[in-house]
Amino acid sequence: MSSPVLETKGLTIRFGGHAAVDDVSCAFHAGSLTAIVGPNGAGKTTYFNLMSGQLPATSGSVHLDGEDVTRLSTAERAKRGIGRAFQITNLFPNLTVAENVRLAVQAKARAAASLWSRWDHHAEWINRAEHFLEEVNLQDKRDLAAAALPHGDKRKLEVALMMALEPHVYMFDEPTAGMSVDEVPVVLDLIKRLKAAGDKTILLVEHKMDVVRSLADRIVVLHNGQLVADGDPETVIASPIVQQAYLGSMPEADSAGEAVS
Amino acid sequence: MSNALLSLDGVHTHIGQYHILQGVDLVVPRGELTVLLGRNGAGKTTTLRTIMGLWPPSKGTITFDGQSIGGRSTPDIARLGIGYVPESMGVFADLTVAENMRLAARLGPPDAARLDWIFGLFPALKRFWQLPAGLLSGGQKQMLSIARAIVEPKALILIDEPTKGIAPAIIEGMITAFKELKRDRTTILLVEQNFRFAASLGDSVAIMDDGRIVHRGSMKELAADSALQTRLLGLSLAAHQ
Numbered sequence: 001m002s003s004p005v006l007e008t009k010g011l012t013i014r015f016g017g018h019a020a021v022d023d024v025s026c027a028f029h030a031g032s033l034t035a036i037v038g039p040n041g042a043g044k045t046t047y048f049n050l051m052s053g054q055l056p057a058t059s060g061s062v063h064l065d066g067e068d069v070t071r072l073s074t075a076e077r078a079k080r081g082i083g084r085a086f087q088i089t090n091l092f093p094n095l096t097v098a099e100n101v102r103l104a105v106q107a108k109a110r111a112a113a114s115l116w117s118r119w120d121h122h123a124e125w126i127n128r129a130e131h132f133l134e135e136v137n138l139q140d141k142r143d144l145a146a147a148a149l150p151h152g153d154k155r156k157l158e159v160a161l162m163m164a165l166e167p168h169v170y171m172f173d174e175p176t177a178g179m180s181v182d183e184v185p186v187v188l189d190l191i192k193r194l195k196a197a198g199d200k201t202i203l204l205v206e207h208k209m210d211v212v213r214s215l216a217d218r219i220v221v222l223h224n225g226q227l228v229a230d231g232d233p234e235t236v237i238a239s240p241i242v243q244q245a246y247l248g249s250m251p252e253a254d255s256a257g258e259a260v261s
Numbered sequence: 262m263s264n265a266l267l268s269l270d271g272v273h274t275h276i277g278q279y280h281i282l283q284g285v286d287l288v289v290p291r292g293e294l295t296v297l298l299g300r301n302g303a304g305k306t307t308t309l310r311t312i313m314g315l316w317p318p319s320k321g322t323i324t325f326d327g328q329s330i331g332g333r334s335t336p337d338i339a340r341l342g343i344g345y346v347p348e349s350m351g352v353f354a355d356l357t358v359a360e361n362m363r364l365a366a367r368l369g370p371p372d373a374a375r376l377d378w379i380f381g382l383f384p385a386l387k388r389f390w391q392l393p394a395g396l397l398s399g400g401q402k403q404m405l406s407i408a409r410a411i412v413e414p415k416a417l418i419l420i421d422e423p424t425k426g427i428a429p430a431i432i433e434g435m436i437t438a439f440k441e442l443k444r445d446r447t448t449i450l451l452v453e454q455n456f457r458f459a460a461s462l463g464d465s466v467a468i469m470d471d472g473r474i475v476h477r478g479s480m481k482e483l484a485a486d487s488a489l490q491t492r493l494l495g496l497s498l499a500a501h502q
Contacts, residue, residue: 015396038428039428039430039431040385040398040399040400040401040404040426040427040428040431041385041397041398041400041401042398043398044398045398045399046398148276148277148279149302150301150302150303150306151301151306151348151422152301152302153301153302173399174399174425174426177425177426178348178422178425178454179301179454180298180299180300180301180303180454180494181454181456181494181495182300182494182495183300183301207400207426207427207428207429209429245430246428246429246430247429247430248429248430248431248433248434
């Protein structure tokens with residue numbers, strides 16, 4: 001197998017005496033989509049925070065494209081290609097939807113090279129921003145203040161911001177939470193397109209098992225901060241630890257899905 | 262409509278330049294669970310916030326238990342026995358879980374049996390009782406937000422997407438808990454995208470679009486009628502698997 005794009009080795013963080021992420025070693029490869037599941041408080045978001053640099057590791061390491069990035073800031077890791085969308089949205093509330101995306105486009109342009117001189121590319125930035133707005137189906141809301149968006153649209157805007165940074169690692173933290181049923185397919189299709197490109201490494205924290213089944217090549221299970229299962233979706237979903245600790249007595253686990261039957 | 266605990270009649274709400282609610286007519290029957298559905302931006306959260314007095318209605322009347330509450334302050338409205346679980350959760354990060362709960366218990370220290378019931382529902386809250394709520398995970402903060410709203414009996418609870426970010430096993434427990442609240446004659450108005458959850462609890466359903474209620478009926482009828490779902494919600498829920 002090709003060398004991993006993103007890898008953690010013995011990654012651990014302690015808050016006081018509590019190990020929120022406890023000795024997690026795991027490797028993620030290009031062209032794959034890994035779902036990370038587990039009970040609330042299992043350490044899923046904290047694991048993301050350690051990889052993207054929002055939190056400093058107590059011990060262990062994070063490697064991106066073979067480079068040890070454990071001591072690098074979030075911004076440095078983002079420049080190297082880690083993109084992150086959050087469970088709790090992070091936007092510029094008083095800027096419009098389009099301005100939020102354009103800032104991300106500009107940040108990418110500045111990071112990329114000096115090919116981009118300052119203002120001559122303003123129109124180009126606007127076009128790029130428009131492209132990402134269309135990707136998430138927010139083009140009709142481009143002039144609204146981000147703060148005025150309903151929750152589901154904020155999630156979509158955040159995905160657009162991540163895409164505008166053109167990372168090669170995508171980390172989605174419950175991307176469809178709070179989205180109405182007619183909006184969910186927009187985001188799922190987008191993730192499917194990213195996956196189909198074949199060169200992206202995609203990580204997804206998700207409670208909706210129907211979403212996990214339709215997207216993931218692999219499931220990693222965290223429980224009390226530890227990696228307790230890792231494998232193909234059918235095997236992992238059928239495993240006793242997932243059945244007991246996570247799904248309860250809802251083996252089909254469409255609890256957060258939309259099936260009526 | 263003496264059976265209505267809460268009713269909204271022609272309610273309009275403006276947020277800055279935006280005209281969000283455009284004449285909402287909604288009846289929440291006493292002792293029942295009413296589900297409010299609709300696409301993103303339809304006005305569901307704004308409806309709950311307007312009922313709580315967090316946005317002032319610009320027109321129309323809101324009646325709770327026979328008295329008009331439109332335009333009253335949020336604390337006044339809360340004192341009438343209305344609990345609210347906001348979309349943003351609103352937990353106090355620097356206070357402990359216990360302190361967050363104590364603040365929500367307006368009638369005195371929380372009743373021990375009720376706390377045990379809540380701990381059974383959300384074991385994490387017991388485990389982290391003396392820790393700052395800011396250390397909770399996203400899903401656990403959501404649990405705390407719900408726990409605060411049910412820490413003492415309420416006449417009406419408004420809940421904005423309680424299942425968001427919650428693991429499947431816990432959602433199952435929440436269905437049981439909400440049924441128990443209903444048995445205690447608590448009236449619930451629930452905004453929810455998880456249709457299976459909503460359908461297993463809802464007595465009646467209202468669907469919003471563009472700031473208005475476009476459908477009112479029984480949940481059972483909507484759950485059984487995929488053509489109606491397609492027409493009202495823009496997608497066949499059964500097909501979306």
